[in-house]
Amino acid sequence: MPAPVPFDPQEIVDAKYEERPTREGVTTKRMICAACDIACSVVGEVQKGRVTKIRSSDNPIFKDNICMKGIVAPKGLAHPNRILHPLKRVGERGSGKFEQVTWEEAMGDIGGRLKKIIAEYGPEAWAVSTSQWNTSTDHGLGRRVMNHVGSPNWISGVALCAGNTAAVNRFTYGWFPFGDFSSTNCIVLMGHNPRRHSWTPLYNSIRSAQARGAKLIVMDPRRSSSAERADIWLPLKAGSDAAMMFGWLKVIIDEELYDKEFVANWTLGFEDLKERVNEYPLERVAELTGCDPEMIAEAARVYATSGPSIIPWTPITDMQRNSTSGIRLQTILRSICGYVDVPGGELLQGFNPDIVNESTVEMHHVLSDEQKLKQLGSKDHPAFTYRGQLAFREPTQRVYGQEYANLVTGCHMATPSETFRAMAGEGEYPVKAFFFLGNNPLMSYANMPLIHKAMMNQDLIVSHEQFMTPSAQLADYILPADSWLERPWIHDMFGWMSTIRFSEKAMDPPGDCKSTFEFWKQIAGALDMPEVVPWDTIEDFYDYRVAGTGKSFADLISDTEVYFKKPAFKTYEKTGFATPSGKVELKSSLLEELGFDPLPYFREDPPHDKDYPQKMFTGVREDPYFQTGHRHIPEMRARCPEPQIYLNEKTAKAAGVAEGDWVSVENQLGSVKAILAVKDAMPDDLVRVPHGWWKPEMKQGNGSLSGAWDYSDAQLCRDDPDYLDHEQGIPHLKGIPCRVVPLAAEGPAKAASNAQHMEPAE
Numbered sequence: 164m165p166a167p168v169p170f171d172p173q174e175i176v177d178a179k180y181e182e183r184p185t186r187e188g189v190t191t192k193r194m195i196c197a198a199c200d201i202a203c204s205v206v207g208e209v210q211k212g213r214v215t216k217i218r219s220s221d222n223p224i225f226k227d228n229i230c231m232k233g234i235v236a237p238k239g240l241a242h243p244n245r246i247l248h249p250l251k252r253v254g255e256r257g258s259g260k261f262e263q264v265t266w267e268e269a270m271g272d273i274g275g276r277l278k279k280i281i282a283e284y285g286p287e288a289w290a291v292s293t294s295q296w297n298t299s300t301d302h303g304l305g306r307r308v309m310n311h312v313g314s315p316n317w318i319s320g321v322a323l324c325a326g327n328t329a330a331v332n333r334f335t336y337g338w339f340p341f342g343d344f345s346s347t348n349c350i351v352l353m354g355h356n357p358r359r360h361s362w363t364p365l366y367n368s369i370r371s372a373q374a375r376g377a378k379l380i381v382m383d384p385r386r387s388s389s390a391e392r393a394d395i396w397l398p399l400k401a402g403s404d405a406a407m408m409f410g411w412l413k414v415i416i417d418e419e420l421y422d423k424e425f426v427a428n429w430t431l432g433f434e435d436l437k438e439r440v441n442e443y444p445l446e447r448v449a450e451l452t453g454c455d456p457e458m459i460a461e462a463a464r465v466y467a468t469s470g471p472s473i474i475p476w477t478p479i480t481d482m483q484r485n486s487t488s489g490i491r492l493q494t495i496l497r498s499i500c501g502y503v504d505v506p507g508g509e510l511l512q513g514f515n516p517d518i519v520n521e522s523t524v525e526m527h528h529v530l531s532d533e534q535k536l537k538q539l540g541s542k543d544h545p546a547f548t549y550r551g552q553l554a555f556r557e558p559t560q561r562v563y564g565q566e567y568a569n570l571v572t573g574c575h576m577a578t579p580s581e582t583f584r585a586m587a588g589e590g591e592y593p594v595k596a597f598f599f600l601g602n603n604p605l606m607s608y609a610n611m612p613l614i615h616k617a618m619m620n621q622d623l624i625v626s627h628e629q630f631m632t633p634s635a636q637l638a639d640y641i642l643p644a645d646s647w648l649e650r651p652w653i654h655d656m657f658g659w660m661s662t663i664r665f666s667e668k669a670m671d672p673p674g675d676c677k678s679t680f681e682f683w684k685q686i687a688g689a690l691d692m693p694e695v696v697p698w699d700t701i702e703d704f705y706d707y708r709v710a711g712t713g714k715s716f717a718d719l720i721s722d723t724e725v726y727f728k729k730p731a732f733k734t735y736e737k738t739g740f741a742t743p744s745g746k747v748e749l750k751s752s753l754l755e756e757l758g759f760d761p762l763p764y765f766r767e768d769p770p771h772d773k774d775y776p777q778k779m780f781t782g783v784r785e786d787p788y789f790q791t792g793h794r795h796i797p798e799m800r801a802r803c804p805e806p807q808i809y810l811n812e813k814t815a816k817a818a819g820v821a822e823g824d825w826v827s828v829e830n831q832l833g834s835v836k837a838i839l840a841v842k843d844a845m846p847d848d849l850v851r852v853p854h855g856w857w858k859p860e861m862k863q864g865n866g867s868l869s870g871a872w873d874y875s876d877a878q879l880c881r882d883d884p885d886y887l888d889h890e891q892g893i894p895h896l897k898g899i900p901c902r903v904v905p906l907a908a909e910g911p912a913k914a915a916s917n918a919q920h921m922e923p924a925e
């Protein structure tokens with residue numbers, strides 16, 4: 164998921180460049196690509212009112228930041244499958260039968276039905292799922308409307324991808340830091356594998372850092388392309404990240420490689436941490452991770468002595484049964500080595516004071532404490548819920564000037580699994596209305612069979628979408644959504660950083676497509692609370708948000724590439740950290756208050772099940788696709804026509820399957836089909852299952868759901884207690900027991916595979 168562009172804003176402002184000349188009849192727009200989660204600055208070329216080309220930025224700082232998904236966007240968004248008008252379900256839920264209606268007709272019915280559900284079951288019976296990366300943003304307006312209505316049950320894919328990292332980072336030092344790629348000396352990638360066509364700007368930043376001599380350490384079970392370029396590669400067992408970091412801490416503390424002054428002056432709990440770390444001697448860590456103890460020690464020494472070093476955000480540690488401990492261990496490594504809020508280290512930038520941020524737009528203060536405590540997941544897995552983040556209100560006000568910092572939108576949300584259980588009628592109270600925006604929830608969270616049951620049990624489902632996804636096929640209403648080519652955007656790094664960029668609208672949306680701004684404005688109106696979204700247009704709303712700059716939105720978009728406040732370092736010396744103690748809490752007072760171990764720990768795997776001899780990891784995506792999207796674009800499908808699993812030759816032989824075979828990957832929850840690609844870069848018994856596969860060309864409606872029941876990896880993602888992180892309630896996706904079995908030939912049996920021996924595993 165998300166990974167804002169790493170850059171030094173001053174360098175971009177200072178960059179001297181001329182815009183490339185354009186052909187007669189062509190105008191250009193400066194835009195931010197939203198075809199994936201990383202927000203490249205690009206240029207849109209417009210001819211006769213339509214975007215005909217996306218090319219890279221003229222600014223030399225951004226010029227290499229573009230990939231095939233961005234380039235193909237104008238064609239992908241002009242695809243005949245695009246939903247152009249509101250659709251209302253006319254058959255049974257899941258029948259796939261819809262008729263065209265107007266926005267007015269849709270909103271009249273949706274408002275009436277939602278009000279009835281709220282009157283009968285309470286406002287908490289309304290849940291919303293969205294990922295800001297798919298919609299660019301909903302500007303915080305979704306939370307704003309929900310907070311006024313009284314529902315705390317907002318969920319997002321950021322629950323298991325960056326949003327949860329942000330929330331857990333706050334437990335240690337009160338904010339979510341961003342690595343200073345421009346002057347760091349050492350980068351640590353934990354399973355993360357940025358490439359030319361995936362996390363492109365991050366890839367470019369890493370290459371630049373290496374070119375000027377920065378070291379690269381990669382932890383990854385696979386010999387990934389990043390691993391091949393690393394100074395040190397630790398091929399650890401999938402899901403053993405937390406154990407590995409205990410090994411690093413053991414070396415760093417035993418050899419006194421940490422920053423003693425910072426630890427003495429600015430941290431709490433070092434002695435307790437030391438005791439816990441002593442439970443993990445290198446021999447034990449070597450056993451838990453499968454790595455050589457000397458290599459573990461060497462990597463720890465490089466990280467601690469060649470710094471300042473950075474550990475960039477990674478989705479991998481976000482998705483494990485030890486996720487909270489893993490993320491906390493990252494924060495502890497950064498802290499005790501003295502890398503927090505220093506040049507070349509991990510920057511705590513706070514909000515930009517001139518821009519009204521989305522946390523403010525959300526108006527969390529209007530939701531009563533009683534409703535906040537009803538947030539699903541609060542009781543058992545509170546880390547990122549209102550309850551878990553409650554104690555940050557005062558310190559966040561003290562340091563960052565406001566009570567609610569909803570960093571990466573992940574700091575005050577319901578737990579997805581608990582929400583789907585409530586929707587399925589198995590929770591602490593019923594949820595009967597479900598809205599999703601730019602989101603394919605059926606396939607985007609763990610336990611797809613549960614989510615399907617949950618959706619079939621709803622009284623009202625509303626989807627704001629561009630294409631007929633498997634989830635949209637189960638909706639009562641599908642409202643057509645605009646795209647990033649068709650609307651302006653303020654990109655505020657989702658509250659993570661203080662740099663702000665702007666994207667111009669390049670063309671009008673087709674048909675009746677409307678933006679998330681208009682969606683939420685109309686929902687507020689349909690609920691008889693139009694005053695909650697008082698701005699007439701998105702431009703008016705943006706003028707309100709940028710008023711503190713002294714400029715209008717139109718001025719900023721025309722003359723400002725990046726709006727930023729000068730990076731400041733060690734601001735904690737003036738304000739303290741945004742934790743209850745004002746210090747870096749190596750031992751977390753808040754986790755202790757919530758009833759959890761205040762120190763990180765490592766939960767080993769549950770007992771081995773002999774019926775499932777392999778382990779799989781999922782969450783990975785192929786370069787032409789972002790999450791569950793883009794499968795309808797011929798140029799993208801040609802590059803990757805079918806889902807592929809990867810095994811090495813030995814494991815494939817043991818499973819009785821061979822290169823190009825259709826196989827089934829199965830576990831106790833479900834099964835998926837895929838083509839086998841043999842990759843020697845995979846370790847023994849590890850299976851890579853790609854994320855988010857369905858086929859838009861297949862039959863719509865229940866039964867097939869356009870192939871979601873055949874291919875969607877969410878069918879294998881368990882959310883039973885052994886496979887959930889305790890503190891956050893997020894699923895373990897990195898090392899799930901499974902088996903690979905041959906599948907009778909289907910479709911394009913023995914379809915041509917792109918895989919080749921000895922390629923890196925992506």
Ligand code: SF4
Nearest residue numbers: 196199202203230233
């Ligand atoms: S990496 Fe590609 S898809 Fe993602 S924002 Fe950049 S150009 Fe767009």
